[in-house]
Amino acid sequence: MEKPDQRLFEADLQSAEFRIGVANGQWGLAEQDKIPPDAAWPNVYIWIAAASRPNAPDRFYIRLNAAGYRSVPPTSSFWDPEKKAPVELARWPKGKPDSRFAKVFRTDTWQNGKGDGAFYHPYDRVPVADHPGWTSAVPKWTDKTTIVNYLEEFHALFRSGDYVGV
């Protein structure tokens, strides 16, 4: 039997707002051959389209842990669909130095290593736990925030001029 967080997440996947992004080619659920055979809730595998950059893929896969959805933000990491494993930090997408993109997808050690592999953003519960000031940030995660807000936020970063490739 599905848990309440899973039911809510799956209902949001059926929403027009999510389907519009799929129809626009902005994001989608990862294909079955890109995820582990034993993949199970609360892990969800999603791709987000990216602007064209030399030697970079046209989409990035993420493994999103959506436990507690929508009460708390998810936490995500980049996912290698071929190796079926998290992407090493050295191979994460990169932004211009000091740009918002580079800060969100930071690859240094932060929160004493607890943050490594998460996104430095108010939509990721790992940094939020150590940044009480972010509860007044915009955007911030509330119980009205959905996977669509999340995907539009990160899709916008991958379309920005600050994204330079991998």
Add this chain to the structure above:
Amino acid sequence: MTEIACEIFIHIQGRAPKVVAAKGDQVLRDVLLGAELAAEEMAEMAVFIGECQDALAEPEDHEDGADVHAEIDINLTVEALELHHRKHVHCHKCRLIAIEVNFGGKTKGRKFSPAATIETVTVWARKKFRLDPASSAEYVLQICGTTDRPRPNQHLGEVASPETCAVCFDLVKEETPQG
């Protein structure tokens, strides 16, 4: 085409958008009735299809422009309206929505179709205020007097009230996570 259902998105003012499956030989009026838009409501609304991006082609120095987005005949079929390709149906009392965007002590205005997305308005506004395209992506629209920032994929018809047919935005810089 007539046998295969296509996925279309129905945007009715004041309601969350709906996704419906429609067959090519279905008349749009019936699709809208199936999406719980009563015939009396339908009669009061303009219906548009697709997404309107007229503003993106507007010269930078053009002031007070307006979209030209023709209403469609809801008695046509899904196939005749090419909805398998155009995807979106918008039903709104406002034929045009007056937008004002404030930035740097200045205001720029334009009238947009309810079928224009927030993304289209944002790109137009960044261009009007002559922000560098390479670094302007951090600037987003926020509804005046609030901290509400509509999503880029949202259509103006979902944001504008049918009473005023107008929306005021501030163009604000996204916060970079700190600390």
